[in-house]
Amino acid sequence: MEEILRVEHLTKVYENGILANDNVSISVNRGEIHAICGENGAGKSTLMKVLFGLEQPEQGDIFVKGEPVRIQSPSAAIKLGIGMVHQHFMLVDRLTVAENVVLGNEPRRGILIDREAACRVTEELGRKYNLEVDPTALVADISVGLKQRVEIIKALLRGAEILILDEPTAVLTSQETRELFEELRHLRDAGHTILFISHKLDEVKALCNRVTIMRGGRTLGTYELEGLSKSDISRMMVGRDVVLKIEKEPASPGAVELSVRGVEYWSELGKKMIDGVSFDVRRGEILCIAGVEGNGQRELVELITGLRSGGAGSAKLRGTELLGRPIRAARKLGMAHIPSDRMVYGVASSQSVKFNILAGKVEDARYTGKLLFRDRAIDRDMEALARAYTVKCTSADQTVGMLSGGNIQKVVVAREMSQEATLLVADQPTRGIDVGAAEFIRRRIVEMRDAGVAILLITADLNEALELSDSIVILHGGKVVAYFADTRALTEEEMGYYMLGVKSQTPEEVEGAVHAS
DSSP states (O other): OOEEEEEEEEEEEOTTSOEEEEEEEEEEETTOEEEEEEOTTSSHHHHHHHHTTSSOOSEEEEEETTEEEOOOSHHHHHHTTEEEEOSSOOOOTTSBHHHHHHTTSOOEETTEEOHHHHHHHHHHHHHHTTOOOOTTSBGGGSOHHHHHHHHHHHHHHTTOSEEEEESTTTTOOHHHHHHHHHHHHHHHHTTOEEEEEOSOHHHHHHHOSEEEEEETTEEEEEEEGGGOOHHHHHHHHHSSOOOSSOOOOOOOOOSEEEEEEEEEEEOTTSOEEEEEEEEEEETTOEEEEEOOTTSSHHHHHHHHHTSSOOOEEEEEETTEEOTTOOHHHHHHTTEEEEOSOIIIIIOOTTSBHHHHHHTTOTTOTTTBOSSSBOHHHHHHHHHHHHHHTTOOOSOTTSBGGGSOHHHHHHHHHHHHHTSOOSEEEEESTTTTOOHHHHHHHHHHHHHHHHTTOEEEEEOSOHHHHHHHOSEEEEEETTEEEEEESOOTTOOHHHHHHHHTTSOOOOHHHHHHHHHHO
């Protein structure tokens, strides 16, 4: 096959001395879907940033269509036919689909934007590449799967022949993932090349032609996927055997720890985001809240944890109302919280690993004297926690912002899971992290459940929901559309139908499950 992209001996060192890419080499063929797999911190994101002009390497060569190139900015990458769809979409919610697609390249009618032309080009690209969207719809009102289509159309409009997709299925249902894969195969058959970055090995096996494995900033090699198992890939990524399925004993639930009844919430624009949600979480149980993003999960969790005020109804932790109370009050009642956005709510990125793990423990008599902190005890215990949670850092004094995403998540997990909590709210605890880190976090969640902690899990990963959960609540349009007290017979396919609003239980069935749980 014809080679379209080649990287030779690329090295990237950040200002803090971290060697992110170490003599990386990779060859990608035209018209293939090529997976890039590796642990967090393996160098995948840095390599993609270099290819899209967001970072500059210290040394190495890049060839596009056989010609040596220097990619000094995203605009230079776009001119070379390289486009990138980021994990967090770069869309303006208050604009229409067509306005987002042409943003920065607006067709003009005199001094005004030609909106008819924008709609026309959006429709034409959608038909050509099997990516149909309504060009007049507001982006705020469309599904996550359609938003991803818009991002891909944007890249294609700008001439992308090589398309970089960073964790493209992280928030999709199984049905939306299948649709995306059909769209990507259509693009491949039309001659486009796709770099597919994912930690979901089932998807890598199902979609991609070849895989390049990265570990420790280096490329271990490129392999035909037909001859590799998921275990082979994970072993090369992590350097050891990884348990891909978490084994756990049936739950033995105890008393209700968190009781949520009739919670409602309206957005600033007057839209009802949560509509009469009720459920219980018991000690020694993992209850999952599942749903396509934008259906009320974020608002519900933020109300319960104190990150958001307002709303109606009741959420009681061991009989004490949480709604309207500050975060500190919830933590004093025994709540630990792994937030969905680790950089915004999880860590102080400019502070050390030690400082971030210590946060929330500063009133502990082990670490605080009458006037000063007990530095020796802090250093000893924070270093021990960093080791116990396998945080890869030079020392506990290293700045958190310099760590990989997976290791930043481990810092958050180390802090929250080492609290003396009776309720753990785990919001997307393994999103965007590698199989080794995900395995570790999932095991710890099960261990906490077995120790009698009540676990409220929020995840967009349906496999994770089914593997970890003892019971599942599904939200659609802010309402509980299904409540499964027993998940053993539930499938990803069935969950997807409820999440998309294709199926729903009756209010009587939902209420019966709430009271039976």
